[in-house]
Amino acid sequence: MDETILIKRALIGDDDAFNTLLTPYIKRAHQTAYLLLNEYTLAEDAVQEALIQTYSSLKRYDSNKASFKTWFNRIVVNCSLKQKRKKRSHIQLKDIYPSDENAEIDYVLKEEEHSIFTAVSSLKEKYQTI
Numbered sequence: 001m002d003e004t005i006l007i008k009r010a011l012i013g014d015d016d017a018f019n020t021l022l023t024p025y026i027k028r029a030h031q032t033a034y035l036l037l038n039e040y041t042l043a044e045d046a047v048q049e050a051l052i053q054t055y056s057s058l059k060r061y062d063s064n065k066a067s068f069k070t071w072f073n074r075i076v077v078n079c080s081l082k083q084k085r086k087k088r089s090h091i092q093l094k095d096i097y098p099s100d101e102n103a104e105i106d107y108v109l110k111e112e113e114h115s116i117f118t119a120v121s122s123l124k125e126k127y128q129t130i
Contacts, residue, residue, distance in 0.1 A: 003068050010058055018055060025069060029076045036080040042087060046080040053079065 001020065009017035029050060033043035053075050061071055 004063070007058065007061065007068065010055075018058075021068070022051065022054070022072070025072055029072070032073065032076050033080045033083075036077065037084055037087075039087075042083045043080070046083045047076060049079040049082070050076040 006017045006021040029047045033046040037043050
């Protein structure tokens with residue numbers, strides 16, 4: 001069936017049309033996400049998020065600007081990069097310091113980790129990435 005018809009049907013709530021529309025692109029979406037994230041579970045999450053975003057923003061798709069395949073792939077890439085930023089935003093300081101059985105040192109390290117994470121989280125996203 002023609003993509004244009006599937007999009008129109010999906011816009012009026014036809015879930016089968018939406019599934020049919022995306023079926024040819026799902027495998028490639030998983031491959032793209034995995035290549036960007038190098039972790040299967042994160043790639044799965046990114047593709048799920050991309051499907052949700054695609055469904056909720058389908059009314060904004062403009063066939064004059066890009067093909068549906070290109071548009072959907074861009075959403076997958078953006079969701080994957082978002083997952084990558086989330087993963088990087090939480091640094092495990094405990095892994096940096098040598099392991100010690102001392103409970104006091106563990107407590108101090110956890111407090112320090114929490115303080116740094118809180119401080120970085122309060123920055124604008126572009127500074128968090130740096």
